[in-house]
Amino acid sequence: MSLYSYERLRLYRKNSSIRKMMQDVMIDPAHLILPLFISDKEKKEDIMQMPYVSRLGGRYLEDHIQKCIEVGIVGFALFPVIEEHLKSEQCEEAWNDNSLMARSLRILKNRFPQALFIADIALDPFHIQGHDGLLTADGCIDNDKTVQALVQQALCYTAAGADIIAPSDMMDGRIRAISKALEESAGSQRPLILSYCTKFASCLYGPFRHAVDSARFLKGANKKTYQMDYASSFQIPREYQSDIDEGADILMVKPATLYLDVIQQLSAKKTHPIWAYHVSGECSLIWNGAQNGILNFEDALIESLFAMKRAGSQCIITYFATQAAERLKKG
Ligand code: PBG
Numbered sequence: 182m183s184l185y186s187y188e189r190l191r192l193y194r195k196n197s198s199i200r201k202m203m204q205d206v207m208i209d210p211a212h213l214i215l216p217l218f219i220s221d222k223e224k225k226e227d228i229m230q231m232p233y234v235s236r237l238g239g240r241y242l243e244d245h246i247q248k249c250i251e252v253g254i255v256g257f258a259l260f261p262v263i264e265e266h267l268k269s270e271q272c273e274e275a276w277n278d279n280s281l282m283a284r285s286l287r288i289l290k291n292r293f294p295q296a297l298f299i300a301d302i303a304l305d306p307f308h309i310q311g312h313d314g315l316l317t318a319d320g321c322i323d324n325d326k327t328v329q330a331l332v333q334q335a336l337c338y339t340a341a342g343a344d345i346i347a348p349s350d351m352m353d354g355r356i357r358a359i360s361k362a363l364e365e366s367a368g369s370q371r372p373l374i375l376s377y378c379t380k381f382a383s384c385l386y387g388p389f390r391h392a393v394d395s396a397r398f399l400k401g402a403n404k405k406t407y408q409m410d411y412a413s414s415f416q417i418p419r420e421y422q423s424d425i426d427e428g429a430d431i432l433m434v435k436p437a438t439l440y441l442d443v444i445q446q447l448s449a450k451k452t453h454p455i456w457a458y459h460v461s462g463e464c465s466l467i468w469n470g471a472q473n474g475i476l477n478f479e480d481a482l483i484e485s486l487f488a489m490k491r492a493g494s495q496c497i498i499t500y501f502a503t504q505a506a507e508r509l510k511k512g
Contacts, residue, residue, distance in 0.1 A: 201512075206490050210253030210506035213486075214299065214456075214498040217242065218392050220262040221281050230391040231461060233468050234500050236262050242285070246293060252506045258299040258347065258498055259285060260393050263306045268398065271315065272307040276333035283341040290342035299375060300343035302335050302359070303350040311390070311399030313350040313407060322406055328355045335359045339372055347375040347433070351407040353423075360428030375456065376429035378421040379443050382408035385436045385462025392461065411439075421447055429453070434494065436460040438485055441492040448493025457494035459485065464500045479508045 193203045216234075220226065223239035237245055246257060261281045267274045274280050282300065289298055303313045304327065310316065314327035327350065335346045346363065348355050356376050363371040382405045390396035409416060421432055434444045435458035448455045467485065471478035482501050489497050499505065 206487055208486055208490055208497075208505070208509055210502075210509065211255045212496045213254060213502035213505055214256035214258055214496055215249055215254050215502035216258040216260060216498055216500060217245070218260050218262055219281065219285050221264065228388075228392045230388040231465065231500070233464065234392070236392065243289070243292060246289065246296065249503050250293065250296060252503050252510070254502050254506060255295075256297040256299060256345075256496070257289075258301065259289075260301055260389075261285070261306050262393055265394075268307055268309045270309055272304040272330060275304055275307045275330065276337040278337060278340070280337075283337055286338060286341035286343055290344075297344040298342070299345040299347050300335075300338035300341075300372075302331050302338070302346055302348040302355075304330060304334075305350075305395045305399075306393050308395070309398060310402070311395040311397075312402070313404065314352060322352075324352050325354070327352050328358045331355050332358050332362045336362055336366055339363060339367055343372050345373045345375050345431070347377065349377040349380060349435075351377065351380050351404075351409070354427070356424045356427035356429050364428075373430040374428060375431040375433055376424040377433045377435055377458070378424040378429060379417055379440070379447070380408050380433070380435045381411045381440065383411070383436050383439070383460070383462070385439075385460050388461035388465050417443055417446065425453065431456055433458055433498075436463055437489050437494070437497065438463050441488060444489060444492040444494050454495045455493055456496040456498065457489045457492075459489065459497055459499035459501075461500065467501075479504070483508060 194200050218236045219242055220236045220238040225241045226236040228234060228236060263274060286298055305311055305313045314322035315330060317323045331348060331350060338346060348359060360374055382403060431454045432447055433456045434440050434447060437457035437459045444455060444457055467481045470476045470481060482505055486497055486505055
């Protein structure tokens with residue numbers, strides 16, 4: 182390039198039609214997945230720490246799903262809110278055929294056969310101490326015993342009609358055990374396995390733990406012996422490679438905004454769909470920023486989702502899936 186010429190990049194931005202034409206990162210509403218907190222109460226219940234969503238039960242849940250489908254949402258990630266008397270040390274409710282999750286999956290799959298329902302595989306909603314794993318007598322997480330429990334849970338939700346089984350617990354070896362069990366029980370009809378393969382011990386899960394009512398049982402304990410240390414980068418490729426080798430169909434990075442480098446690293450492989458979880462704390466930051474007049478809600482939301490897309494995530498789980506879909510439709 183000569184000394185006197187320079188790039189005329191502003192030509193790409195001359196007006197909104199040209200800007201639109203130059204866009205090569207797109208978000209389709211079908212790629213936005215909505216998490217839902219489901220309850221056994223026939224009502225819509227506010228969540229103080231997440232004022233932008235509710236716990237939903239019965240027809241309130243079904244009506245809400247219907248409205249989301251109308252704006253183009255296809256996928257729903259279900260998280261059960263379990264009553265205290267059903268929580269226990271051994272978490273048996275997690276694989277009870279008649280549990281809130283199992284019943285809901287049957288009802289919802291029957292009512293909305295085209296929608297995709299993602300079942301979270303982890304013990305925390307059912308655990309009397311709010312952990313994702315079973316504890317030994319001296320209070321450590323019993324990895325291998327937990328994996329056996331997770332297999333039971335995955336088989337239960339598969340039988341109930343889950344389209345995608347999503348282990349979010351971070352135990353070692355759980356993808357191998359679950360994929361083997363699903364293969365044996367359902368073969369070619371098995372659900373997809375969405376592995377939370379790189380899930381970090383993040384400060385951003387707080388509002389979620391209130392929503393599913395696990396925070397007060399966790400009593401300030403942390404999950405650092407199983408969720409990943411964000412200061413240790415060498416473990417990242419080992420975590421996702423082991424889940425690939427063990428049979429994961431889809432890989433998830435969680436949280437999203439602070440881990441765009443991880444999304445990019447995984448998506449560079451080009452062998453698996455990479456999804457991102459825009460977690461409760463991230464959504465609350467945007468919500469609170471807007472409430473306090475620091476930023477515009479829709480602008481902040483859409484910019485965040487585009488950052489995840491640009492980094493390489495195909496689908497994004499976000500509590501603002503419908504707001505984003507509506508805004509994208511407006512253009
Ligand atoms: C636990 C689970 C968590 C989330 C999804 N599954 C929280 C945790 O690890 O304690 C968090 C999602 C969010 O913050 O939105 N199995």
